[in-house]
Amino acid sequence: MRRARSEDAKDERRQLLLSAALDEFFERGFSAARIEDIAQRASLSKGTVYLYFDSKEALFLALIEDLATPNIEQIEQIAAAAPSLREALDRLAVFAPVMIRTSNLPRLMKVLIGDSHTFPDIIRDYRKQKIERILGALTAFLDRAVDRGEIPPQNTSLTARLILAPIVLSGMWQAVFGRDADAEIDLEALFRLHTDLLLKALSPEGTKS
C-alpha cells in the first residue's frame, strides 16, 4: 500500500480503518473481531493499524465517537425545525427509511448493544449524550405542540418514546435480519401508517371519543 505522508492522506487512511472496523465489529462483535481482518479489509497490514490507533479498544472507542454524532443531529434537527406535529411526523416518516437503509446508525446500534457490557461507560455516555438528547428534543417539541393546543396534554416524555420505538426497532431489525431477503419490511408503508395512527391518536378530536 502506498504511503500516507500528508496529514490528509493519513486522515483518509484513518477513516478507511474506521470503516473497516465498523464492518468487522458489526459482523463479529468487539471480542471476536480480529485486528488482522480489519487491516485486511482496509488493504493494510496488521501493524499499520497500530500506527493509527493505540489498541483494539482505542479503535473501537474512536469508531463510536466518529459515528455517533452526525446521524443524531439530523434527527434533532427535525424535532427542532418542524412547524407542526404533522409536518414533523411526515419528515420523520421520510427520513427514517433512508437512515435505516443507508446510514451506519443501525449497525452502530447493533455493535453498541452487543458490546454494551464490555464498555459500560461508553454505553452510558452514549445514552445520556445522544439518546436522551433526542428524546429530550422530541419531548420539548411535543410540549410546544401541547402549548399550541395542537395535541392534548399528556406525558410527552413517554409519547416521545412511543413515536421513536418503531424507528429504532426497525433499525435493529435491519441490522440483525438485513441479510435475510425474506425479512424485508416495507419501511415507507410502515412509517406512513405509524404517522397516520399517531396523528389520529394525538389529535384533539380523537381524544374525545
Next chain:
Amino acid sequence: MRRARSEDAKDERRQLLLSAALDEFFERGFSAARIEDIAQRASLSKGTVYLYFDSKEALFLALIEDLATPNIEQIEQIAAAAPSLREALDRLAVFAPVMIRTSNLPRLMKVLIGDSHTFPDIIRDYRKQKIERILGALTAFLDRAVDRGEIPPQNTSLTARLILAPIVLSGMWQAVFGRDADAEIDLEALFRLHTDLLLKALSPEGTKS
C-alpha cells in the same frame, strides 16, 4: 460437587449450567464468555461442563432453544384468547412490564442480537419460528378485529409491528441500560399510554377525522 446419578439430578445440573451460561453470555457475549466462569457460577468445575454439553457452541445453542419457547407462547396466548382489541391491548399492557422486568427474554434478546452474526442460522430460525409466529398471531387477531368491524381495514401486518415495537424496544432498553438507575422507565405508564393511543388511533370514529 457430589455426583449426579439420577436423571433428575442431571437435569437440574443442566438447568443450573444453562442459567449460568445466560448470565455470562449476557454479560460478555459468546466470544468473550469463558467456560470456566460459567462453570464457577454454577459451582462446578470446567471439565464438568463438557459432561453436559459438547462444546461452548452447543451450550449456547441449547440455551437459545431452552429459553426461546415459554415466553413466546404466553404472548401468543394473549393474541389468541382476547375477545376484543381493547381487552387484548389491556392484557398486553399488564403483561409486558412483568415480562420485561422478570423474564429472561430481554437478556436473551440482547444475547441474540450481540451474537447474531456469529450464529446466522440460529438467528434466522429464531425469527422465523418465534418472532414471525408472534407477529402472525397478532396480525390474525387484528384481521379478525377488522372482520368484526372493530377496527377499519388496514395493513394489519404492519399494525402488529407498531403494536409490539415499544414492548420489544423496552425489553432491549432494560437489557442494555437496566443497570443504570437513572435510565429506569415507568413501564406501566408507558404501556397504558401506548394502549390508549392505539385504541384512539384504531377506533372507527378516529378514522373518519
Next chain:
Amino acid sequence: MRRARSEDAKDERRQLLLSAALDEFFERGFSAARIEDIAQRASLSKGTVYLYFDSKEALFLALIEDLATPNIEQIEQIAAAAPSLREALDRLAVFAPVMIRTSNLPRLMKVLIGDSHTFPDIIRDYRKQKIERILGALTAFLDRAVDRGEIPPQNTSLTARLILAPIVLSGMWQAVFGRDADAEIDLEALFRLHTDLLLKALSPEGTKS
C-alpha cells in the same frame, strides 16, 4: 507430561520451571528469553507455565526470590562463626571455589546485572537485603578482630569489600567466560594466594614496615 495433582508434585514442577527459567534467563537475559523455551526445557508446554506463574515477570521475580537466600546465608555463617581472621579467610578460600563452581549464585549474579535496569527495585532490594548484609557481617567480624588486637585499626568496611572482591569477580568470570575452556582459573590457588596476601597485609607486624 503426567499431571501434578498433589501439592508436592506441584511444588516439584514449580521448582522444575524455576530451574529451567534460570537456565534461559542466564543464557538470554529476561527480555530475550522465551517462555516457550523455558517450558520446553522443563518438558512442559507453554500454557503450563502460566498455571504456575502469572507472567514472565512473575516467574523472573520468583526466581530471584527463590535463589537469593540460601547461598548468602552460608557466606554469612562463615563470617559469624570463625574464631580468628586466619580461620575465616581459610574457610572462605575453601568455600568460594565450591560456591563459584557448583552453586547458582554466579549465574544469578549475571542475570541480575544484565537486567538490573529492567527491574531497578528488585536490584536495589537485593543489594540492601543481601549484599549489604554480607558486607556488614564481614565488617563486624573485622571490627571484632580489631578489638581483639588481631589486626590494626582501619576502615573495616572498605577492607571487607577488598576481601570479597576477588570472590565476587571470580563468580562473574565463571558466569561470563565459564563456557570457554581456555578461560579457566585455578580458583583454589587464587584464593589461597588471596588469603596469604591478606594475612600478611593485615597482620600487626606487617603494619610497622
Next chain:
Amino acid sequence: MRRARSEDAKDERRQLLLSAALDEFFERGFSAARIEDIAQRASLSKGTVYLYFDSKEALFLALIEDLATPNIEQIEQIAAAAPSLREALDRLAVFAPVMIRTSNLPRLMKVLIGDSHTFPDIIRDYRKQKIERILGALTAFLDRAVDRGEIPPQNTSLTARLILAPIVLSGMWQAVFGRDADAEIDLEALFRLHTDLLLKALSPEGTKS
C-alpha cells in the same frame, strides 16, 4: 535533521549514534533496546540509523569495537611505564576512580556481561584481546618486579587478578548501583587502602612473617 555530506559530518553523526546506542543498550540490554529510541536520543529518525549501520547487531558490534580500545590502553600504559610497584599501584589508585566515574568502561562492562551469551564470539574476543592483554601486561610488570627483587617470587598471574579485582568490581558496582545515592563508595579511600594492603603484602619483609 540537515544532511551530513562531508566525511567529518558523517563521522560525527556516527559517534552520536554510538553514544546514544550505549545509553540504550546500557539501560535496556541489547534485546530490549529499541532502534527508534536510539535514533531519538541522537535526534535522528529511525531510518537514518540504517544509513550508518546495517542492523541493530552491527550497531552493537561497532559500539563494542569503538569503546573497547581507549581505556584499556591507558591501563596498559600504567603497567608498562611505572618504575616501581609502589609507583604503579599509586597511579592505579588515582586513575581507577576517575575511570570508574567518568569513562564509559563500567557501562560497557555491564552491557557485555548482560548480553554475553547473545554474542559469545564478541565476548570471547573481548576477553582475549582486551582483558587478557591487560592481565598479561600487569603480570609482566610483576615478573619484572620479582626479577628486580622488589617483591618475592609468586604466581604473578594470579596476583595480577587480585590487584585488578577491586577495580573491576567497583566499576560493575558503579554501573549497576550508580543510580542509588546510598550505594556510593569512597573510591579514593578504597583504592588507597587497596594499594596499602598490597604493598604490605607484597613487600619482601612482609613475606618473612
Next chain:
DNA sequence: TATGAATGAGTCTTCATTCAT
C-alpha cells in the same frame, strides 16, 4: 541523505478442549 509509514515475523498470553487421576 533523511524521514517515517508500512510490513510481518515473533512473542506473550488466553482459553476451549482433552484426559489422567
Next chain:
DNA sequence: GATGAATGAAGACTCATTCAT
C-alpha cells in the same frame, strides 16, 4: 461422574527492517 492440570491454537501487540517520498 467430577476434577483441574496440561495442551496448543489463536490473537493482540511490538519492533527490526524496508522503501516510497
